[in-house]
Amino acid sequence: MTGIIGESLSPVEALRPTPEEDRVADFRARVQAEGQEWTGNEPDELVELLTKAAAGDPRLAAIVRAGSNLLKDFLDGCQQKTTADVSRDLAGDLADGHPLPADVLEGLTHRYLIAVVRLAEPACGMDALRAVAGQDSLLTHRDGNVVLFIPAAGPGSGPCSVTRLNQCLGGRGWLATAERDREHLVDGFNEASYVMRLVVAGLRPSGAYTISDVLVEYAVTLNEKVRTDLAAVIRPLRAHKVLWETLAAFVDSDYSRNKAARSLYIHRSTLDYRLKRIEDVTGCDPNSGRGAQMLTAAMIAEALQGG
Template identity: 85%
Template sequence: MTEMMGRSLSPVEALRSTPEEDRVADFRAKVRAAGQEWTGDEPDELVELLTEAAAGDPGLDAIVRAGGRLLQDFLDGYQQKTAAEGSRDVAGDLADGHPLPADVFEGLTPRYLIAVVRFAEPGRQVEALRAVAGENALLTHRDGNVVLFIPAAGPGSGDRSVTKLTRCLGGRGWLATAERDRACLGDGFNEASYVLRLVVAGLRPSGAYTISDVLVEYAVTLHEKVRTDLAAVIRPLREHKVLWETLTAFVDCDYSRNKAARSLFIHRSTLDYRLRRIGDVTGCDPTTGRGAQMLTAAIVAEAVQG
């Protein structure tokens, strides 16, 4: 017979649900109800609806946020499948480097601004992005990011679009762009995607970026041996959670010890001690220019290395 709290439970008591089971069951009921009401077609909209169903419960909200990207990836895959079976996903084909039928290719604008957007939190609406990109823009999703191909009149003409797209981030996301002629759009997408990856890995603040903003990181991480050697420098720090959090906060605060100490809610002397320990573990002193540059590049390389 089942026992709990030092006593045996009767068969009837054993069958009763626990408060935790009731909580999850109530959430699942709300999710089913939300599904019956949902009329949208964007993954972001669905994640927002599920977040509302969590009703502010921290545990359930964490589940929704953790599963948001998986849900989006699943729906992206489904949309690509249905696109292949029905209407063509031109933006998806361009991103994946798939050849287009001659009539479709000839219908493209001669030049495009390629924008790859990642919001800091899943569930953000993409309608604002779609609106500022214009009706002739092509939109798809890849790896949890929003991908836009926006017609451009010529080199540099996409600056106004970048400004508008950046406003849509609301200070809580990143935007990487590249410009290419229509024959090289796949290459432009790859460049913008890699720039975005470096920006996020490098703990850069919210904003718009191009390859010119990450030239050093781009160069060192494209070289496999350099990338591997850099990752090896930072990897031992992963075994020291407090030191890893201290270093990322230090980089995030643009190497300001005062700001980093405040962000970590520790005394400045405690931060200084941790920075010395980081130097001991990695062999690079983060308080020097050379050491900070090395460790920042190593953080990016380790993230790219996966």
């Protein structure tokens, strides 16, 4: 190593800091001192302090400018990532039970009405649903359904919201709801979703439903073995399209033979013949209370297995 051209440095001299290194070391010490005093949180404020620490040295000021731009780019990227992660689909994260940052969870309302909506025409009614749910509600889609997390402002707010949401359907859709604290929203979503599956599989008319409206179906189909056995009862009927459609119309008409015959555009005696054939295939008499209940539960179980 050489200092002045042609003159060798001693080992001790070679270890001494150069003037350039002295300036950088002094600058770093001033930066550390500024950092100990700084109480701000804005990048621009930090850049101003670092520029001040450069004390007019052009080379150090250039380092500050380059470093500050890199710092701001890095922090902007972090902020964009955080914002995207949080706002990408917050309702979807709640529905799926994904863990949320503590500050995001704390920012949620303490209690929500969870509404799972099946629209007869998916494109229709969305604007009305959003308006009724309010700007603080969270919306996502799951399995062809609209999912809403609506802040429950207080006692009585739930039923009123359910009534108004149901009115948005105009008799052409289904609404399943549950209510939960923010720590148990995924449980409420799962409950409302299962209620919706039971309602649709059971050919229930358009309207609003909660788990209390499907307690029998819920209890029967929750057990996997029972659900499998019930599906086996009804499955042979799938080979008879006309009989299946007849049973579906019979259930949909709330077991009224006159209504079912009208909906199928057939004579009452033709309906009676088909119901007898359904009994022959399944072993359950649709005209009896027990048989009708068994066949309805079997249809729901079969639909759940298929879905």
